[in-house]
Amino acid sequence: MLKYLLVVLSESSAPFCYYEKKPRKNPKRDLLPLKSLEEAVIFALKNNLKVNFLYPDHKLDKAYNALIDEVDHVKIVPFGSRETYPDSILVIESDGFPAAGELKGLRDENIIFRLRKNDLGKLSSRLNLLLMKCKRINLVLMDIEAYGAEDFEQYRRQLETVSDKMLKLSAKKDPPELSVLTDRLALDRMNNCSAGLKHLTVAPDGKLYLCPAFYYGRAGDTLGGIRNDIPIKNRHLLELKYSPICRICDAYHCRRCVFLNKKLTLEVNTPSSQQCRISHIEREASRLYLQKLKEAGGNPVALADIPEIAYGDPFEIVETKKLSIADFKKL
Amino acid sequence: MPTKDPVKIEGKNTWEEGRSKSVTFIVTEDCQLRCKYCYLVGKNKSGRLEFDIAKRAIDYLLREREFITENSVVLDFIGGEPFIEVDLIDRVCDYFKARAFEENHPWFNSYRFSFSTNGLLYHDDGVQRYISKNKSHLSIQITIDGTRAKHDLQRVYPNGQGSYDDVVRNIPRWLEQFPDSSTKVTVSSGDIPFIRESVLHLWKLGIKEVNINVVFEDVWKPGDDERFEEQLVSLADEIINKKLYESYSCSFFSKSLGQPYRDNMNWCGAGKMLAVDHLGNFYPCIRFVGFSLQKRAALMLGNCFDGIDRNRLRSFLTLDMASQSPAECLDCDVASGCAWCQGANYDSADTETIFQRATYLCKMHKARVRANNYFWNKLSRKLHQDLRAQS
Numbered sequence: 001m002l003k004y005l006l007v008v009l010s011e012s013s014a015p016f017c018y019y020e021k022k023p024r025k026n027p028k029r030d031l032l033p034l035k036s037l038e039e040a041v042i043f044a045l046k047n048n049l050k051v052n053f054l055y056p057d058h059k060l061d062k063a064y065n066a067l068i069d070e071v072d073h074v075k076i077v078p079f080g081s082r083e084t085y086p087d088s089i090l091v092i093e094s095d096g097f098p099a100a101g102e103l104k105g106l107r108d109e110n111i112i113f114r115l116r117k118n119d120l121g122k123l124s125s126r127l128n129l130l131l132m133k134c135k136r137i138n139l140v141l142m143d144i145e146a147y148g149a150e151d152f153e154q155y156r157r158q159l160e161t162v163s164d165k166m167l168k169l170s171a172k173k174d175p176p177e178l179s180v181l182t183d184r185l186a187l188d189r190m191n192n193c194s195a196g197l198k199h200l201t202v203a204p205d206g207k208l209y210l211c212p213a214f215y216y217g218r219a220g221d222t223l224g225g226i227r228n229d230i231p232i233k234n235r236h237l238l239e240l241k242y243s244p245i246c247r248i249c250d251a252y253h254c255r256r257c258v259f260l261n262k263k264l265t266l267e268v269n270t271p272s273s274q275q276c277r278i279s280h281i282e283r284e285a286s287r288l289y290l291q292k293l294k295e296a297g298g299n300p301v302a303l304a305d306i307p308e309i310a311y312g313d314p315f316e317i318v319e320t321k322k323l324s325i326a327d328f329k330k331l
Numbered sequence: 332m333p334t335k336d337p338v339k340i341e342g343k344n345t346w347e348e349g350r351s352k353s354v355t356f357i358v359t360e361d362c363q364l365r366c367k368y369c370y371l372v373g374k375n376k377s378g379r380l381e382f383d384i385a386k387r388a389i390d391y392l393l394r395e396r397e398f399i400t401e402n403s404v405v406l407d408f409i410g411g412e413p414f415i416e417v418d419l420i421d422r423v424c425d426y427f428k429a430r431a432f433e434e435n436h437p438w439f440n441s442y443r444f445s446f447s448t449n450g451l452l453y454h455d456d457g458v459q460r461y462i463s464k465n466k467s468h469l470s471i472q473i474t475i476d477g478t479r480a481k482h483d484l485q486r487v488y489p490n491g492q493g494s495y496d497d498v499v500r501n502i503p504r505w506l507e508q509f510p511d512s513s514t515k516v517t518v519s520s521g522d523i524p525f526i527r528e529s530v531l532h533l534w535k536l537g538i539k540e541v542n543i544n545v546v547f548e549d550v551w552k553p554g555d556d557e558r559f560e561e562q563l564v565s566l567a568d569e570i571i572n573k574k575l576y577e578s579y580s581c582s583f584f585s586k587s588l589g590q591p592y593r594d595n596m597n598w599c600g601a602g603k604m605l606a607v608d609h610l611g612n613f614y615p616c617i618r619f620v621g622f623s624l625q626k627r628a629a630l631m632l633g634n635c636f637d638g639i640d641r642n643r644l645r646s647f648l649t650l651d652m653a654s655q656s657p658a659e660c661l662d663c664d665v666a667s668g669c670a671w672c673q674g675a676n677y678d679s680a681d682t683e684t685i686f687q688r689a690t691y692l693c694k695m696h697k698a699r700v701r702a703n704n705y706f707w708n709k710l711s712r713k714l715h716q717d718l719r720a721q722s
Contacts, residue, residue: 233681233682234680234681234682234684234686234687237682237684237686242654242686243654244649244650244651244654245645245649264642265642265643265645265646266630266643266646266683267646267684267685267686268684269646269654269686270645270646270649271645272642272645273641273642273645274642315645315648315649318648318649322595322651323595323651323653324594324595325592325594325595325652325653325661328595328653328654328661329653329661
């Protein structure tokens with residue numbers, strides 16, 4: 001069931017996930033047409049959808065702001081627009097990381113931090129800075145298709161360092177959350193991106209897509225204009241049940257990014273080796289972090305332990321965990 | 332009591348079935364024929380495998396011991412018509428043997444060269460030289476579709492002339508050289524009326540094992556299933572009445588056919604096998620090569636220069652029956668043995684996926700199951716009666 005709508009207000013809106021935005025042309029001309037925005041807002045109102053608006057780094061006309069204000073929404077904005085749009089989710093890029101002075105004014109922010117592979121070695125130091133200012137950080141690892149054994153190991157070490165910092169912060173009244181370390185702790189089932197199932201995207205061309213990446217990355221066809229009966233061919237393949245690898249996996253926090261799946265494995269329901277390895281590095285980091293939290297006697301004592309496992313990619317165990325037809329039907 | 336099962340109808344297993352790596356070299360995209368049901372819709376003269384490309388592919392396969400772990404290999408040479416390029420094939424086989432020996436690779440002691448040929452060049456001196464040289468490692472299947480009427484209905488030259496006479500003259504020599512050979516018969520809508528007499532005709536020619544399947548594409552017309560069932564029932568009667576089950580096999584009849592699903596295995600081996608085209612590109616099987624596909628672009632796994640993209644293999648290696656089948660198939664009471672082709676599924680799917688099973692064959696499969704039940708029930712009763720009479 002759809003729960004929210006992503007609306008990309010401009011070609012140059014801040015990308016908040018694994019895709020790249022298009023080069024900015026004329027800021028006026030690359031905006032989502034006002035009429036399309038109106039259609040999106042009405043669609044959201046009629047279908048009880050919350051809206052996440054993705055903002056560009058330039059100001060919008062009054063008419064746009066007025067329409068946006070008609071619906072319950074969250075703003076996702078580039079870091080540079082934080083003062084224009086307070087109380088928004090901020091997108092920070094590792095290759096344009098704010099200077100120390102720019103971070104000074106931040107307080108209890110909700111941040112999406114997109115980390116380039118080239119900046120992997122700076123992950124812990126960057127996060128250490130941000131964690132002091134934020135209540136939540138969603139970490140997005142870019143360029144994962146290029147990750148190899150050394151990168152995985154470096155990521156593991158970086159998370160280990162961050163984990164120590166998080167442990168210190170855990171004594172605070174409202175300790176910050178770091179998606180790749182803390183999300184898994186409280187989950188007992190998959191909680192993934194769910195593009196196409198829980199949310200759809202209105203792109204700057206006024207058409208619907210599974211998510212912004214399918215617009216920018218051109219990995220799939222548009223779903224057409226905004227209307228009531230949205231045709232998603234083979235929609236069931238987006239569901240966990242139809243992913244032979246994911247349905248046996250307990251890296252519950254994994255994004256299961258259907259765009260990356262399509263890009264790297266050619267199937268929306270099949271995760272790449274990189275996606276699985278990264279999610280299992282995070283799962284293991286979460287497991288160890290939880291252990292340390294419990295040893296320290298904090299609140300998470302009530303949380304269930306995360307089992308230790310011997311594989312780093314569930315692809316390795318698919319054969320042994322193959323479901324029977326009867327068990328498949330029960331899902 | 333008889334000491335061994337007199338019923339041979341189900342045929343025999345192929346060499347190292349399920350334990351060998353099957354690698355298909357598409358040596359040419361050209362063929363002398365233009366068979367009407369052929370899935371290779373883009374035949375041409377330009378797609379010819381170069382020796383250097385084949386060498387690179389073999390080097391890659393032999394080098395990737397940790398990734399390609401099978402201890403046996405079947406090098407399958409296919410086209411178009413593979414024997415058009417017999418000289419090239421000879422060089423490729425020599426190279427494979429030499430390299431496998433140098434590498435002390437287990438494949439050197441466990442390999443087969445396999446061919447599916449239209450048989451038109453079987454008598455050719457070059458082909459015969461190649462056969463003499465490699466005979467103990469060869470499996471050759473000449474495709475002859477049955478009676479002249481059935482064969483010439485589908486297997487024609489570009490000018491429309493049938494090829495039956497040019498193939499059948501090579502059958503005796505083939506059977507002399509490879510007495511246990513089988514042939515593969517393909518059935519499309521138009522040749523259903525010829526099934527019974529075609530199977531009997533092939534057996535009469537001395538081909539004891541007839542592997543036969545209906546095409547996977549959406550070619551079926553209303554009533555085809557009933558006509559198909561009639562042909563198979565009639566064939567069943569003939570087999571039982573004349574005790575042909577004692578000497579011959581036909582893949583239409585199988586004890587394992589027509590049960591509810593017991594496991595969740597994929598039917599097709601695409602991805603576990605590998606096809607190599609003339610550019611050195613790797614595919615999950617020949618049905619994913621561009622000239623096999625009508626709607627979709629080719630689906631490549633990599634190439635002999637950069638190797639296989641293992642991410643692209645993951646869906647093929649994890650694909651199971653349940654994830655690609657509609658509910659009606661999973662609930663079907665007679666599901667087992669219902670075949671599909673992953674490439675044909677991919678070509679006809681609503682999106683670019685191998686996870687959408689085509690169900691064009693549903694009625695044909697059910698017709699086959701009914702005829703198969705008829706065959707085994709009737710045969711079982713007859714065998715019991717024969718046994719009682721003997722005792």
